[in-house]
Amino acid sequence: MEPHRVLVLNSGSSSVKYQLLDMRDRTRLASGLVERIGEETSRLVHTPLAGGGAEPRERTGRIADHDEALKAAAEELAADGLGLDSPELAAIGHRVVHGGLRFSAPTVITDEVLKEIERLVPVAPLHNPANITGIRTAQALRPDLPQVAVFDTAFHTTMPEAAARYAIDVETADAHRIRRYGFHGTSHAYVSRKTAELLGKTPEEVNVIVLHLGNGASASAVAGGRCVETSMGLTPLEGLVMGTRSGDIDPAVTFHLKRVAGMSADEIDVLLNKRSGLVGLCGDNDMRVIRRRIDEGDERAALAFDIYIHRLKKYIGAYTAVLGRVDAVAFTAGVGENAAPVREAAIAGLEELGMAVDASLNSVRSSQPRLISPEYARVAVAVVPTDEELEIAEQTFALVSRGDAVSPVHSDN
Ligand SMILES: Nc1ncnc2c1ncn2[C@@H]1O[C@H](COP(=O)(O)OP(=O)(O)O)[C@@H](O)[C@H]1O
Numbered sequence: 001m002e003p004h005r006v007l008v009l010n011s012g013s014s015s016v017k018y019q020l021l022d023m024r025d026r027t028r029l030a031s032g033l034v035e036r037i038g039e040e041t042s043r044l045v046h047t048p049l050a051g052g053g054a055e056p057r058e059r060t061g062r063i064a065d066h067d068e069a070l071k072a073a074a075e076e077l078a079a080d081g082l083g084l085d086s087p088e089l090a091a092i093g094h095r096v097v098h099g100g101l102r103f104s105a106p107t108v109i110t111d112e113v114l115k116e117i118e119r120l121v122p123v124a125p126l127h128n129p130a131n132i133t134g135i136r137t138a139q140a141l142r143p144d145l146p147q148v149a150v151f152d153t154a155f156h157t158t159m160p161e162a163a164a165r166y167a168i169d170v171e172t173a174d175a176h177r178i179r180r181y182g183f184h185g186t187s188h189a190y191v192s193r194k195t196a197e198l199l200g201k202t203p204e205e206v207n208v209i210v211l212h213l214g215n216g217a218s219a220s221a222v223a224g225g226r227c228v229e230t231s232m233g234l235t236p237l238e239g240l241v242m243g244t245r246s247g248d249i250d251p252a253v254t255f256h257l258k259r260v261a262g263m264s265a266d267e268i269d270v271l272l273n274k275r276s277g278l279v280g281l282c283g284d285n286d287m288r289v290i291r292r293r294i295d296e297g298d299e300r301a302a303l304a305f306d307i308y309i310h311r312l313k314k315y316i317g318a319y320t321a322v323l324g325r326v327d328a329v330a331f332t333a334g335v336g337e338n339a340a341p342v343r344e345a346a347i348a349g350l351e352e353l354g355m356a357v358d359a360s361l362n363s364v365r366s367s368q369p370r371l372i373s374p375e376y377a378r379v380a381v382a383v384v385p386t387d388e389e390l391e392i393a394e395q396t397f398a399l400v401s402r403g404d405a406v407s408p409v410h411s412d413n
Pocket residue numbers: 012213214215216243285286287288333334335338339
């Protein structure tokens with residue numbers, strides 16, 4: 001039998017999500033999450049999905065790093081008879097956050113590809129190092145298997161120069177490859193396609209604004225299936241207010257902090273990436289906790305929420321102008337899929353743009369793509385759950401199934 005399973009690894013700064021899929025019918029055989037890596041309170045939750053009915057298993061206690069996390073995940077899979085040594089495994093697909101200018105498609109990982117991912121660490125310091133550890137550990141566990149990188153930046157490589165360039169000195173920008181790359185591309189691609197499907201159209205027929213609101217958050221404008229604008233830039237710091245990141249800020253704030261507050265570049269980096277956004281504004285980055293605090297009358301939480309919504313609304317307006325005609329606005333990721341008050345507040349007052357939310361449709365909880373706009377609204381507003389893991393598995397399997405693309409792990413492609 002041809003190998004037909006794909007293991008997907010989505011390594012974040014302090015977590016690893018993994019999924020094993022059978023690509024013959026896209027069933028999930030198992031999935032898991034390791035969180036708080038490096039802390040005393042690390043937790044692994046493994047969910048066996050094949051056969052149905054099995055309860056999730058949990059391990060707690062310190063998991064020192066991503067290497068240990070992945071080995072623990074491999075043990076859990078082995079305990080279900082789904083070990084990485086299986087001949088049914090066709091490939092391992094890795095989410096890689098920054099692919100720079102070079103990678104606009106899924107790529108079989110060679111030593112040379114890995115070096116390029118390493119070179120990009122300074123522009124994705126929270127993400128690329130974790131992705132690299134995931135790749136190395138997976139290579140050590142299965143040196144004979146193709147390992148495939150699926151890049152967050154790939155979908156955005158179609159952005160026109162007018163959107164991708166910063167208005168700074170061209171020679172300096174080019175010498176240091178400073179431009180807007182955009183991230184969460186796998187999610188924006190998947191969700192924009194699914195949104196077209198929900199409208200009964202092809203991706204080519206529709207213009208969609210996708211709002212990926214997770215811990216990291218970004219917006220994109222997708223015209224006829226191609227990304228024409230997105231809110232993240234050189235790094236995943238630009239754009240929307242996020243869980244711990246500031247999003248847009250006057251760049252002069254950074255010189256000011258250096259000159260007046262005596263902060264170093266590294267300290268400012270930590271401030272803007274880890275101590276800003278919702279956590280910086282009110283001490284919490286989890287939207288569930290923030291909503292609870294607002295219900296209890298907490299003013300700081302209410303202001304943090306208003307700042308988050310204000311920024312989101314500005315981007316919806318801006319991307320409406322960029323697209324000219326908008327067919328749909330799609331909310332996705334942890335906040336977008338679950339936080340009805342965020343959707344309601346972000347669309348409130350946008351009737352002139354043809355956008356509205358129906359309160360009862362908005363309160364429905366479901367894992368299915370669904371419309372939340374009233375029938376009369378010109379623009380469809382939708383909740384479209386993302387599935388980065390499925391998309392990575394599809395792209396990985398498509399690449400390794402094309403015979404020409406499969407190269408052994410340690411040669412140049
Ligand atoms: N039921 C919920 N209600 C509101 N917000 C939620 C809910 N579930 C998750 N979230 C939000 O989603 C965030 C995580 O989103 P997710 O897309 O999983 O992020 P990431 O992939 O960046 O880790 C949480 O920090 C929380 O703010």
